[in-house]
Amino acid sequence: MTLFVKNLQTVDGLISNLYKDVSIEEMTKKVTELMEQQGYQVTNDQFGNLILEKGSRIKRLLLGAFATYFKFSVTMSQSTENELTVNIFQQSSGMSGGLIGMNQIKTELARLNFLFSNI
Template sequence: MADSVKLQMTGSPDQARSLLEQTLQAEGFRFTWENGGKGILEKGSRTKAMLLGAFAIHYKYVVLLYPDQNGGTVIDLGLGATGLVGGAAGVVKIRRKLDQIGVVLTNALQSAGVLVASISPPQGTSGHPQKGR
């Protein structure tokens, strides 16, 4: 199970953001953008997750979009919530959903003809900066 998903694509960060939104809103996710290259991807209710634990998962991921040296864009998704509110089952669900998001995004980028590579972090590291609380 992944701590992060990194995909390299052709096109600008604006094009990446549009493709991300189109693909993941269809999966029931919502976006909150802090700026053009950083945002939060969420699904579910934090309140319900706190009250019901593993029965109502709140998925939250940090989204970073930044240009690469080849004129393309790197899409970097990382854990925005630990899932601990849902106990061990919540942690597993959050990470499995990130794996599923990675597959959905990879397929969408391939279908659009813009996928360059899937970038995997070194074993034992998340490859994504931890968000402070």
């Protein structure tokens, strides 16, 4: 069963989605499982806030676009009794990978948008 209702906003570096009939705890668990399957290291910052990291920041600085590094933050807020808003923010610009690195970040954000719309 898909919990996804609709995409509220997609702009440079931000995706905002609306979900129905799910709590923050359940969504945190689902996002953690999904992103760990995708190779991300998930850090639970606080209640409903996650940090997603993939790759090495140091390798990205040294090797540029040849090394993978993505960092995103996920925030969750209960909008009404049975609706949940999930925001995905880009935390790394990809500048250390030049234009190719910046394009990699945009591509990864679009991929995450697809993944999150299938939850």
